[in-house]
Amino acid sequence: xxxxxxxxxxxHGAIRAINGVSFTVERGKLAAxxxxxxxGKSTLLRALSGLNAVTSGSAEWSNHNLLHGKxxxxxxxxVSHVSEGKSVVAELTVEENLDLGxxxxxxxxxxxxxxxxxxxxFPRLGERLTQxxxxxxxxxxxxxxxxxxxxxxxxxxLLDEPSLGLAPLVIEQIFQTIRGIxxxxxxxxLLVEQNAMGALKIADTAVVLNLGSVAATGSAADLIADPAVxxxxxxx
Amino acid sequence: xxxxxxxxxxxxxSGAIYALMAMAIVLVWRSTRVINFAQAGLALASAYIxxxxxxxxxxxxxxxxxxxxxxxxxxxLIEIAFMRVLLKHTSxxxxxxxxxxxxxxxxxxxxxxxxxxxxxxxxxVVKPPLSNTGFSIGTHTLVFSPMKLAIVxxxxxxxxAFSVIFQKxxxxxxxxxxxxxxxxxxxxxxxxDLVRTLGxxxxxxxxxxxxxxxxxxxxxxxxxxxxxxxxxxxxxxIAAVIGGxxxxxxxxxxxxxxxxxxxxxxMYISGSLFFIAPFVVLLLVLFIRPQGIIGVKAGRRA
Numbered sequence: 001x002x003x004x005x006x007x008x009x010x011x012h013g014a015i016r017a018i019n020g021v022s023f024t025v026e027r028g029k030l031a032a033x034x035x036x037x038x039x040g041k042s043t044l045l046r047a048l049s050g051l052n053a054v055t056s057g058s059a060e061w062s063n064h065n066l067l068h069g070k071x072x073x074x075x076x077x078x079v080s081h082v083s084e085g086k087s088v089v090a091e092l093t094v095e096e097n098l099d100l101g102x103x104x105x106x107x108x109x110x111x112x113x114x115x116x117x118x119x120x121x122f123p124r125l126g127e128r129l130t131q132x133x134x135x136x137x138x139x140x141x142x143x144x145x146x147x148x149x150x151x152x153x154x155x156x157x158l159l160d161e162p163s164l165g166l167a168p169l170v171i172e173q174i175f176q177t178i179r180g181i182x183x184x185x186x187x188x189x190l191l192v193e194q195n196a197m198g199a200l201k202i203a204d205t206a207v208v209l210n211l212g213s214v215a216a217t218g219s220a221a222d223l224i225a226d227p228a229v230x231x232x233x234x235x236x
Numbered sequence: 237x238x239x240x241x242x243x244x245x246x247x248x249x250s251g252a253i254y255a256l257m258a259m260a261i262v263l264v265w266r267s268t269r270v271i272n273f274a275q276a277g278l279a280l281a282s283a284y285i286x287x288x289x290x291x292x293x294x295x296x297x298x299x300x301x302x303x304x305x306x307x308x309x310x311x312x313l314i315e316i317a318f319m320r321v322l323l324k325h326t327s328x329x330x331x332x333x334x335x336x337x338x339x340x341x342x343x344x345x346x347x348x349x350x351x352x353x354x355x356x357x358x359x360x361v362v363k364p365p366l367s368n369t370g371f372s373i374g375t376h377t378l379v380f381s382p383m384k385l386a387i388v389x390x391x392x393x394x395x396x397a398f399s400v401i402f403q404k405x406x407x408x409x410x411x412x413x414x415x416x417x418x419x420x421x422x423x424x425x426x427x428x429d430l431v432r433t434l435g436x437x438x439x440x441x442x443x444x445x446x447x448x449x450x451x452x453x454x455x456x457x458x459x460x461x462x463x464x465x466x467x468x469x470x471x472x473x474i475a476a477v478i479g480g481x482x483x484x485x486x487x488x489x490x491x492x493x494x495x496x497x498x499x500x501x502x503m504y505i506s507g508s509l510f511f512i513a514p515f516v517v518l519l520l521v522l523f524i525r526p527q528g529i530i531g532v533k534a535g536r537r538a
Contacts, residue, residue, distance in 0.1 A: 072428070
């Protein structure tokens with residue numbers, strides 16, 4: 001069971017956003033997708049979760065065709081996407097945001113169990129259950145967005161720039177939490193990040209995107225050591 | 237003093253009906269970003285269905301409930317068979333924002349024509365189930381009647397039911413999330429298309445009750461060309477805008493405010509200004525507080 005992306009191509013009108021992207025992520029691994037602004041990172045995630053239409057190529061997660069069906073169907077097959085920019089519903093309370101992720105689940109006992117787990121993982125959310133989501137700090141909102149995704153009991157988690165707009169200390173905390181989710185829950189994570197160094201430090205493998213195409217792939221450790229990657233994406 | 241109480245009670249009654257219509261408009265706006273002019277047609281069609289039920293079982297209150305469900309069904313049907321297709325084909329380009337609204341105007345015409353084909357163009361009457369003679373206090377007789385009281389109570393019950401649905405149930409959570417952030421709702425696994433249809437159904441239910449109660453606030457007669465239903469649409473729309481267009485609480489407040497203002501203009505200033513008053517209120521709100529009474533300042537959503 002793994003995520004297999006093959007020759008994925010996505011067009012935004014006349015502009016080719018992603019061009020023949022291929023890579024594989026083994027189950028239980030954390031893979032980072034890094035690259036400059038406009039490299040096609042978010043488009044890649046949006047294509048995988050069914051938000052964006054795809055021109056050609058294939059993408060499978062444990063025999064489930066990710067390029068077929070709506071996002072709500074993907075969620076039911078164990079694929080959850082946390083979209084860019086703290087994907088919480090500002091007008092709802094913290095608890096309502098969490099419940100939203102498990103509304104589709106039939107087994108309410110299991111859903112309640114998931115909520116307990118999420119609150120154990122993010123105690124700050126537990127203290128703020130009745131607060132509206134727009135009263136939270138940036139870091140707390142990101143925790144809530146990830147928490148909501150975990151409420152859907154995913155096996156594959158797609159995270160789009162969780163570090164965006166956060167303070168360095170909070171970023172460090174979020175990254176460690178993501179690593180913790182992979183290690184303790186056995187989830188597979190595809191992490192899109194502009195913060196290349198931070199992402200590579202916690203990732204097992206990485207894909208480097210440049211102008212919509214794969215510039216390099218490999219283990220995160222090898223890529224950190226690669227002089228070309230260092231110069232282009234890590235800035236030293 | 238006596239006239240003052242009368243004025244408030246009359247304003248409250250018509251305000252309650254405007255509030256329902258405003259809720260109907262807000263529910264469709266929140267779920268699809270369309271101002272639904274066909275709402276007046278749906279309310280009219282529901283009133284006719286109520287008329288048909290009263291004809292056969294002669295129980296007004298059962299007819300009101302049946303008309304409510306019929307309105308919900310009709311509205312859901314319009315969303316599925318018409319709006320869904322239309323929005324898919326006009327999702328981009330300069331006409332994207334205008335086409336669906338113009339289309340609802342066309343629908344309004346179609347619904348009215350269909351009603352005229354089925355029931356004919358002349359007036360029908362649904363006799364108000366309660367007396368329209370006002371309550372008496374001592375030697376004074378109020379304009380406020382048992383029927384008007386029943387109208388206010390019916391609207392209050394429906395508003396209460398809606399607020400329980402929206403605030404306390406899973407369906408309500410799905411409805412609110414889909415309205416505020418459809419993409420996030422979708423990513424959380426909510427079937428947003430289905431929820432959208434449900435929003436239209438609830439809107440149709442509110443509009444249907446508004447339609448039948450509207451006729452009972454008068455002498456009970458109406459026809460496909462009744463001016464009252466067009467005014468109901470306009471009043472409901474103005475009330476919805478006063479309330480900020482996004483909020484059900486705002487819609488109710490907007491309806492009551494509009495009802496009271498109209499009533500005071502009618503009783504204290506001039507009957508000839510009655511039709512102008514709502515537009516003056518609308519302009520004032522748009523000039524002074526364009527986001528509506530409890531609306532949020534623009535920014536979160538386009």
